[in-house]
Amino acid sequence: MKRRRILATVAMLAAGSGLVACSSDGGGSDASNCTNTITKQNVPVVTMWGWYPNTQLVVDNFNKQHDDVQVCWTNVGQGGDEYDKFQTAISAGTGAPDVIMVEADRIPTFQIQGALVDIKQYGYDAVKANYGEGAWKDVSVGDKVYGVPVDGGPMGMIYRKDIFDKYKITPPKTWAEYEQAAQKVKDAGGPLFGDLGANVPAVLMALQIQKGASPFTYDPAQPKSIGVKLNDQASKDVLDYWGGLAKKGLVGTQDQFTPEYISGVINGNYATYISAAWAPGYLTGAGVGKGQDTGKFAVAPLPQWDPANPVQVNWGGSAFSVTKQAKKPELAAKVAYGLYADKESLTDGWTNQIIFPLNLTALKDPAFVDLKVAFFDGQQANKEVYLPAADAYKGVAYAPFGQYYLDAMTKQVSEVIKGSITGSQAADRLQEDVAKYAKEQGFTVQ
Amino acid sequence: MTLLTEKRAPRTQHEKRKIRGKVHLREHLMGWLFVGPFGVVFLAFLIAPLGYALYLSLFQKKLIGGTSFVLFDNYVKAFTDPSFLSGVWFVLRFSLVSIPLQILIALALALILDAVTTLFARFSRLMIFLPYAIPTVIGAVMWGFLYSKGFGPLTDIFGLFGATAPDFLSSDLIFYGLLNVVTWQWAGYYMIILYAALQGVDPTLYEAARMDGAGRWQIATRIKIPLIAPALILILVFSLIGTLQFFNEPQILRYLAAGTIGTDFTPNMYAYQQAFSLANFNYGSAISFALGGIVFICVYAFLFFTRKRRSFL
């Protein structure tokens, strides 16, 4: 009796899930597997991967406004998880979406494998004027365009006003002041001043660039040759600086983007958070800035090495690219150009601080410029911090093996955190490691 | 392959008849008919992939310059690659500590449960076995939360004694952090196997021993443990194979501690990174293959030293 009942249940479940599964045999580029609901029937569908927190709304807006194409969206994970999936699909020759959200620093990595489509011929001229020159530069390799810019990541220093007030410090303008302030808070028995996370190597790369490092020089006209310079004095100084802060116990060494870190931020365990313009939106999504810590955050410009010659840098910032596996590249390009380019989506993005837009119509919108950001207790963060930072950002040349470089950096930084090597040694090892990899991959390393 | 040959069962009457008679063809056919479907799967999903992996591992693919045949270069590289070697060193060390620990706990529990027969003991048996029903991935997720200083219970528990909670995800303690996850996950399963083996022992043996004046401890160590030695060897071998292939738990905990658990933390993770993150299937295959070789050597060495190879496989 009992067994028969179990068997019946099992059979039912099997039949049920079998039916569900049958409809989805087609794979990742099959339009039947969308997270969003497509209401318009008999319209060509373009598949897309992306992880903006408000992607659902962005896609719905696009689909509402278009009758000739509909977007089918899937979130296959953020950053590294998505790149692994995409990389796997490239190797398999199948399974990639038509359009993919990528950070600008990954574009050369995928481009060199021939995985992305040059979209210059598919309507670049019509939207060219919507973005600044720097924005286009970040998504181009040589004179070919491999992505449509969506958001940038001008960096600033997010800090806790309550902690700064309590210990009577003002936002540091230089990194030397940052260390002094950190020491002051520590001496007074206060919380950690910041955090050195091994899992956010891109931040350290940005901070090295701020000091004058230029990790990679790569000219796509000469694809076989690459400049790798990861252990120059500037790179060493920055790693030594942060390694020193960690050793002195001034900053934490917690991985960022983890629940542990988030709860630390909520509970005021860190006085500052060196991050980009999109961070407040992500923090809000995780519950920061609500409840007990409402209105406790503010933002100041990134501290400088030489206040007389300030340098602004970028973390993150992403684009929509068209993949080689897109069956109709022109249609896919239309989606890439049109997604997150309408006013409603952009406005939602920047009001919630999820993106720092690169679209000039948004950047010049007085409502954006003067926005009083709720997360920062009404501070006009764009005008005061992020817009000047974005304007001064010069662009960077990225490596065509970004994944390896960032993994290697994480490895060395975690050694620094462990205290087994100094920042300088880490830079030397990183140089050796990455240059060796580049050679193995057939590059001539300069 | 001699270690693998199965223990020779005494020929039965049926077999003797077969040998004398001339029904060989039919017997061959029927045998292959029964074994055939599995054989097909075996060839398709074990032999073919293995052969293919071996083939792939003989090539090298570069971003610039494409693919070329390099014979054993990838293996030479692997055995001089600090990432691979440190991963192997880790899983070896981890095996040496975690396997004896798990088995000791499992054995102790099995002996206790064999001796204690209260309702509570029966309840305990199920509860201790419970973690085996948890996917390793979910187990790792759960322990990842528990290790959190911010909202895990460790802070509360250690706080009771006025101590600071250790951070099991830091690079100093990750070994123990993983050790705990693995023990929690598997000790109950091994316990059940050993317990089942103990239940199969003829109780009159204990009676005889007791007549001879053996105490409970002597019965356990002199009679029970030797009698379930085959089961012990079996789970030792399986945990050895599993531990050398360590992947799921550290891969999941990487989300919480990417700095501590690098992409080359274990050989399998390194192979995964090479293949799926860096698109280097050739080197990834070589690493997998090299790991397979190491597993084989370790298991062989283990069976050799326990001199039990004939009674197990």
Added chain:
Amino acid sequence: MTDHTSVRAGTRRPQRYLPMQILLGFLVIYFLVPFWWVIVNSSKDAPGLFGGGNTLWFTDQIDYIGNLKQLFTYDGGIYLRWILNSTLYAIAGGVGATVLAVMAGYGFAKYRFAARRFSFAVVLGALMVPATALVIPTFIMFSRLGLTNTVWAVILPSLLNPFGVYLMHVYARDAVPDELLDAARVDGAGEVRTFLQIALPLMRPAVVTVLLLSAVASWNNYFLPLAMLSDNRLFPVTVGLGLWQGIASANNSGGTSLWSLIILGSLVSVLPLIIAFFSLQRHWRGGLSVGGLR
């Protein structure tokens, strides 16, 4: 602590050694703490989770219903789909692997065919092949065949269970007497009928064990589907929760705090197997002793 209850369990008064039971009690607590933590914390929302307070006890707000609703509706109810996928993979992989293993184990045990010893040795050797070492080449082979990112990519490789064959072989050899088979043959039963009607019922404990073991292996599988699938609608619940873990780590679930869902999702996902194990307890315990004891 008297010793006179010498006959085995059940027949006489239960044996109770207090110190051992206390030790057991501590171990049970250790094995149950994670479950308790998950049960308690799946009742909380994000502020309750992150905002301090006792992590091993409930907050004022106990919201299982709300969290459950969110779990099953978030992202178009994808969680339910993951559970169904896992069920499909576990049943298809489990049943398939068991059928193959039972047949092969019986074949190896009861027929003396050409290359039998060699084949069996090869199968046993396969026990030592790291299952994960097969994932990379299988992935490439499947991608050539256009099978990656389909349910087959997960089901087909999990049909392989050499340990099942070994277990069935041992059991069939010991538990199915040749005389019985011969008698059936003399009565005119064909080989297949002999197998189905005589041998199979005798092998039932081992069959249930192999079935459970291979279903659990499929249900727990992570590496294979992680590599094979890129479409999250095909994910089993293990890979799905891993995906959520990754997304939640980046705090970008758009206003929904995924952490509560992950915790509750973990809890819900382990229930089916726990139920399966408990309800089939009688069957698999008998089978497990076979592999160890011979």
